[in-house]
Amino acid sequence: MRDPLPIIPIASSLRPAAVEYRALDVERDHADTVLDGMHRPLHDLRISVTDRCNLRCTYCMPREVFDDSHVYLPRSDLLTFEEIEHLARLFIRLGVRKIRLTGGEPLLRHGIEQLVEKLARLQTATGEAVEIALTTNGVILARKAQSLKDAGLKRVTVSLDGLSDATFQRMSGSDVAVATVLEGIAAAQAAGLGPLKVNMVVKRGVNEHEIVPMAEHFRHSGIVLRYIEFMDVGTSNGWRMDDVVPAREILDRIAVRFPIEQLDPNYTGEVAERWRYADGAGEVGVISSVTHAFCSECSRARLSTDGKLYTCLFASEGMDLRMPLRQQEGDRVLTNLIADCWGRRTDQYSLLRHAATGEVAGSVKKVEMSYIGG
Numbered sequence: 195m196r197d198p199l200p201i202i203p204i205a206s207s208l209r210p211a212a213v214e215y216r217a218l219d220v221e222r223d224h225a226d227t228v229l230d231g232m233h234r235p236l237h238d239l240r241i242s243v244t245d246r247c248n249l250r251c252t253y254c255m256p257r258e259v260f261d262d263s264h265v266y267l268p269r270s271d272l273l274t275f276e277e278i279e280h281l282a283r284l285f286i287r288l289g290v291r292k293i294r295l296t297g298g299e300p301l302l303r304h305g306i307e308q309l310v311e312k313l314a315r316l317q318t319a320t321g322e323a324v325e326i327a328l329t330t331n332g333v334i335l336a337r338k339a340q341s342l343k344d345a346g347l348k349r350v351t352v353s354l355d356g357l358s359d360a361t362f363q364r365m366s367g368s369d370v371a372v373a374t375v376l377e378g379i380a381a382a383q384a385a386g387l388g389p390l391k392v393n394m395v396v397k398r399g400v401n402e403h404e405i406v407p408m409a410e411h412f413r414h415s416g417i418v419l420r421y422i423e424f425m426d427v428g429t430s431n432g433w434r435m436d437d438v439v440p441a442r443e444i445l446d447r448i449a450v451r452f453p454i455e456q457l458d459p460n461y462t463g464e465v466a467e468r469w470r471y472a473d474g475a476g477e478v479g480v481i482s483s484v485t486h487a488f489c490s491e492c493s494r495a496r497l498s499t500d501g502k503l504y505t506c507l508f509a510s511e512g513m514d515l516r517m518p519l520r521q522q523e524g525d526r527v528l529t530n531l532i533a534d535c536w537g538r539r540t541d542q543y544s545l546l547r548h549a550a551t552g553e554v555a556g557s558v559k560k561v562e563m564s565y566i567g568g
Contacts (some may be wrong), residue, residue, distance in 0.1 A: 201265045208547065213529045215523050218530040227289025230505070230539035241278060242567035243309065244298040245412070245499050249331050250367030251355070253395050253424055253433075255564045257367045262398050270499045277519055279312040281497065286316055286324055288536070290495075295328040296567030301338050307345040309353035314346025327351065329393075329567075332371055335378030343385040351391040356404040357411055366400055379417070390417045396439045397424045402450075405439075405447050413452070413475040420466050420479040427507060427563040431536055441482035448478065462491060489542040494530075496566050503532065506541035511559070522545070 206404065218527045245267050250257040268554045274280070284291060293313055300306060313326050327349040328342070332340070335352065342350070354375050355365035355526075362511050382390055383539055392412060412419040414480060421444045426433035457468035466479035484487075496504040501516025513535045518528060 215518060215527045217404050217532075218526065218534070220530070221526065222518060222530060222533070224288055224533055225408065228536050230536050230541075232490070232540060232542070234491065234539075235493050235535050236285070236289045236495055238292045238294070238495070239282065240294045240494060240567045241282070241286045242296050242298065242499045242565065243278070243300045243303040243306065244272070244499065245565050246302050247297060247299040247331070247567075248302060248333055248368075249299070249370065249566060250540045251353075251395075252365060252367060252400075253397065253563075254427070255367075255562075258301060260564070267500055272502045273497075273499065273516060275309045275312060277501065277516070278309060278521065279316070280496075281515060281528070282313055283316055283499070284497065284525060284532060285497075286318055286421065288533055290324070291318070291322070292325045292327065293340040294567075295326070298334070298564055298567075299331055300328055301334050306338075307341050310342060310345040310347045318482055325349070329353070330378075331366070332375040332378035336374075337382040337560045339378065339385040339387060343387050347387060347523050349389065349391075350387040351393055352379050352382070353393050353395070354408075355394050355396075356401045358404065361401045361404055365395070365397070371378050383416070388416070390420050392417055393422055395422045395424055396444060398437045398439050402439045402444075402447075405444055406451050409448050409452060413471060415476065418477045418479060422481040423484040425483055425507075435484075438484050440485045441467065441480035441495045442485070444480055454478065465492075489543075492541070495536065498561075498566050503535055504561065505536065505539040507563070507566065509541070509561055509566070512566075519556075 228237055229238070239477070247255055249255070252259060282290075293502050295306070296307070297303070303309070310326060310328075313324070316324050318324065325348050326346060328347055328504050329351045330353070332352040332354065335350070339350075352375065354362070354372070356362040357372055359372055360377075363369055379390065379392065382388070394401075394404075394408055396405065400422060408419060421441065423441060424433065424438050445454065452475070453472040454469040455472055459468065465483070466481050468477060468479050470477045492506075493505075496507065498512055501519065502512030504512040513531065515528065516533065518531065
């Protein structure tokens with residue numbers, strides 16, 4: 195029987211000066227990993243290092259919502275690099291083997307290489323290295339790629355939603371040229387940050403005409419191109435089921451031009467369905483969380499910029515870890531908080547949405563992707 199948890203306010207201006215965590219200050223054997231309420235292990239941790247971004251992508255930070263008057267989190271609210279390292283170490287004790295840095299745009303966080311270096315030194319109890327990866331829009335990647343590699347970063351995923359400037363700028367809500375992102379991708383490849391992946395969010399009526407040109411561009415490049423169904427993350431991107439281009443349609447469009455064959459997953463819980471070109475020109479993937487949900491194998495936890503633990507990309511609330519951390523609660527308390535939060539997890543948002551024919555009630559309030567990380 196688990197010890198009872200204290201009542202911890204998620205977000206309130208009336209927080210008490212201190213919270214009692216005595217019920218959690220007990221020794222527990224968490225073994226190698228913890229399982230949630232659906233027996234899913236905690237294996238992956240996504241850490242959002244900033245809520246700022248230099249693009250205004252329509253599916254994440256649409257400019258009409260995140261305009262020039264938008265107020266970002268004050269710097270004092272952000273977890274420091276030392277705090278992130280501290281919490282990451284505890285997550286590793288509970289089974290995390292992969293850490294991905296996200297945002298916002300993580301390369302906007304000053305000194306990001308220092309954080310990468312700290313995390314790259316972390317190991318499991320048996321001395322196993324933890325994989326450190328990063329997702330970026332690629333705008334400033336060209337000048338950061340080598341320093342990130344030198345700091346210990348292993349892999350990079352770059353977001354690119356079209357090859358023509360007109361399409362890309364419409365999707366990104368910016369005047370950035372595609373060439374800038376392609377330069378960043380080339381720099382990451384040259385630095386050895388791989389295998390490199392490129393993510394394309396596909397939205398009906400906006401960029402689905404670039405599905406095949408994107409495939410053609412990245413064939414023979416050694417880069418894995420992944421197509422992502424437009425998702426209802428947050429509440430500000432105006433999501434409608436009619437705007438979703440199903441993964442099946444994406445694959446059919448590619449197959450007409452380039453025959454493809456399905457591959458087995460690299461590992462249990464991999465979110466992308468893998469396909470290879472029949473002529474050996476490389477690999478593509480589709481992430482179909484709208485039309486073919488994969489909640490049953492989800493092993494991801496998310497740590498927000500200001501230190502809240504979220505157990506689902508579509509969550510509405512997170513558990514505050516920054517407060518007990520800054521109140522200098524011991525590692526035993528923090529570890530038990532994380533383990534108990536994961537142990538109570540029953541998230542299956544995409545499966546439930548799928549069962550409800552894809553539509554989601556507009557009254558459901560969800561955290562924005564720019565805050566929690568994609």
